[in-house]
Amino acid sequence: MTRADRVLAVWCLDWPAVAAAAVAGVSAERPIAVLRGNSVVACSAIARAEGVRRGMGRRDAQGCCPELVVVQDDPDRDARLFEPVVGAVDETVPGVEVLRPGLIVLGARGAARYFGSEEAAVVRLIDAVAVAGAEAQIGIADTMSTAVIAARRGAIVAPGEGARYLAALPVSELAAEPSLAAPQRADLVDLLRRLGLRRIGDFARLSAAEVASRFGADAVLAHRTARALPQRPPSARRAAPELTVELACDPPIDRVDAAAFAGRQLSTRLHTVLSAAGVACTRLAVTARTETGEELTRIWRCARPLTPADTADRVRWQLDGWLTHRARPTGPIVALTLEPVEVVAAGALQLGLWGGEGEETERARRALVRVQGLLGGEAVRIGVLSGGRGPAERITMIALGDELTPAADPAKPWPGRLPEPAPTLLLLHRPVVHLTAADGAPVLVTDRGLFTAEPTRLRWGRREWALLGWAGPWPVIERWWSTAEPAAPAVRAQVQLDAEPTEIRAVLLVYDARLWHAEGVYE
Known part of the structure; x- marks a missing residue:
């Protein structure tokens, strides 16, 4: 490799946590962690000092750091706030390429020639990023992957010394940067450790033929990284x-x-x-x-x-x-x-x-x-599992192509949630049905959340069925701590119908304003 081929990587530390803290108005002195689902994907340096690590569950992270501020992952937020940083670097040295929000690369040759040396370019770029309101570490090496790894240590790797620099690093560095590794890279690293290959140099000493014949396609790319070769061969x-x-x-x-x-x-x-x-x-x-x-x-x-x-x-x-x-x-x-x-x-x-x-x-x-x-952005929507107690609340409809973010966290406990199984079909219009006892009297729900009589029949429009069984009623009591005048709680019940095999076999009912409604059906 020549100096003309060298790559400069600008890495903003813990960018998802930095962006989340900026949006939430959280002080830099407070520990913060970003969760995807129920797992930590990024955290601030203060949180790491308290023992919080990527991959931890929410409860474990909060156990390590009770003061931890927890926010959900939001790639849109990260990218939106990163644009000023990218713009600042691009104004200083044109030709930036974004790997992900928080990490950009550019050619080192132009920056070194303009500022006099690679070291001087590093100082100027760190200052430019600081003016944009962020902190950065910069790495320079012959290949992009080596430069990104070096940026995590703020190192400038001498020309031709990439393989030597990487050899002493732990093999886990091959999976540290998600924009350069497939999702299964962590499994490869775990396998290499169990095989006794604990340093990148140990893995690099294997021949390309051995890696290709014994591991998957991603291992071939990881091996090229370990040898300080471009991840993609020159055929690109x-x-x-x-x-x-x-x-x-x-x-x-x-x-x-x-x-x-x-x-x-x-x-x-x-x-x-x-x-x-x-x-x-x-x-x-x-x-x-x-x-x-x-x-x-x-x-x-x-x-x-x-x-x-x-x-x-x-x-x-x-x-x-x-x-x-x-x-x-x-x-x-x-x-x-x-x-x-x-x-x-x-x-x-x-x-x-x-x-x-x-x-x-x-x-x-x-x-x-x-x-x-043809019909507009909201015409096609995808259901995403959400948090809630009723079946309709547990689905958030998101327009195709938008970030699949639920309205409420499904990982929370949600006491009083409808037990499994969920209805096969939800009835959003919730038609009125009539639940009756053996004497034909309507079955209602008392203030204590009990049936006024044992239900025996269900009438829905012009159809009527005898009941084979029922479960409930289950009161849905929410916001019990509120000082406002509480509304009468909704009540749910499940009834099994004496119906033909091809018909509806069971119905989920909800009782509201002294009327029973069909909320879902089981087929």
Whole structure:
């Protein structure tokens, strides 16, 4: 490698925790952890000092640090707040590429020539990031993966010394950066440890043939990293101009939601073109042109080929950052362009171009995006498991392409939650039904949450069934601590019907305002 090939990586420490603290207004002196589901994915240095670690469960983390502030993972938030940092670095040294919010890379040669040396460039870039309101560590090496690992230690690796620098580091460093490693990289690291390969140098001493024959495809990429070789071989090539796609925005876009919707449509078009050409994108340039002629461009780099969902995420993050940044564009966006800067052959992807989902799944997804284009962004929605006590509360409907964030945390206890199994079908209009006793009298619920009589029959419209059994009633008492006048609690019950095998066999009932409603059916 020559100095001209060298890469500079700018790593903002604990960026998800930094962004979350900024949005929540949490002081830098308080420990904070970011959770995905119920597991810690990032935390501040103060939280680490108290024993909090990535991968910990919520309860374990709070046990280590009772003062811990816990927030949920939000990639949109991280990307939006990172854009000023990217802009500050780009103004200092042009040509940045974003690996993920919190980590960017650029060529070291131009920075070293402009500022006089690599060391001087590091000082200037750290100052630029500080002015943008963040802290950064910088690493420089011959390859991108080595530079990223060096950035975690704030090191400049001499030309040709990448393999020697990596050899003494623990093998866990190969899985430390998610933007350079597949999700199964942690399993590979665990296997290497059990085989006695505890240092990166131990793994690097294996031959490429041994690694390829005994481990998976991701191990081959990890082995190239361990040997300080580029993760992608030189076959990665510049994309043909005809793979670029553009969308004219009519009317012009000045809102984040409209920009994200347009980005999803353009992402689908791009991957249709890439699929037809038999290639996949590994570096993507997102360009926006405004009414005043201003042109904004940002390059996103990914260790693995981008899927349609990956592309849509990056377009949404970038547009969100531009439209909410304090130096907003000079006018509404009138055109969006996606340019594959670098592509690889789709045949080289052992798990399939679309991440193992299958071509049928991808065709269905593209069809749904077309429906969105015709009927609007909210026309296609996906159900996400949420927290709540009733079955309808436990589903949050999210527009296709938006971040799948539930309205309430499903990992919380939720005492009084309806027991399993959940109804097969939820009835959002909740029709009125009549529950009666053996003498024909209506069965109601007392103030103590009990049936006024044993239910024997259910009438629903013109149909009527005898009951084979029932369970409940279960009062739903919420906000019992409130000083406001409490509303009468809803009550749920399940009834099993003496029905034909092809008919509804059981119904979930909810009692509200002295009426029974059918909330769900079991088939």
